[in-house]
Amino acid sequence: MGLGEKAITVSRAAVLFEEFVAREAKAGRFGLKFKPAGQDILLHGHCHQKAFAAVTPILEVLRLIPGAKPRLLPAVRNAPNAIVVADGTSCRHQIADGTRRQAVHVALLLDQLIAD
Numbered sequence: 262m263g264l265g266e267k268a269i270t271v272s273r274a275a276v277l278f279e280e281f282v283a284r285e286a287k288a289g290r291f292g293l294k295f296k297p298a299g300q301d302i303l304l305h306g307h308c309h310q311k312a313f314a315a316v317t318p319i320l321e322v323l324r325l326i327p328g329a330k331p332r333l334l335p336a337v338r339n340a341p342n343a344i345v346v347a348d349g350t351s352c353r354h355q356i357a358d359g360t361r362r363q364a365v366h367v368a369l370l371l372d373q374l375i376a377d
Contacts, residue, residue, distance in 0.1 A: 277310070278368055279348070283318035286325060295374040297327045300342050304331040305356060305364065307349030319348070319367055326374055337362055346370055 276284070285291040302323055306316040323331040323346065337345055337360045347353045347364035356364045 277318070279310075279319040279322045282325075282371075283321040286321070291325075293371070294376040295326045295371065296376045298329060298344055298370075298374060300344055301340050302326070302329050302331045302370075303336055303340060303343045303345045305337075305345065305347040305352050307347065307352050310348065319346075322367060322371070326371075344370060 282291060304316075304319065304323060306319065310316045310319060320331055323329050331346070337343070337356060341362075345356055345362055345364040346367050347356055348366050353364040353366075356362055
């Protein structure tokens, strides 16, 4: 796009939220601890996560939550009490339209589960 060397430098360092958290957790630099969610966690990987091979990092991040065993949609309809995680806005809308359930971004879920 002709944005120059600075843009190239930034693009090489850019990562998705879940890639950053997974990397920092693996390196032992992620100090937050989480309490169990107390319910199943279902994950719908966003198309950008699939395109950038970032579904694995979000699964790793969700596994930081004690007892979490994230599973994939279409189980949403069969698990009315599960937390549904979907990072993409369009994904959350599709889940709401198709199942009348509200999905949350992984960052919001982590925020809700930070241990005291």
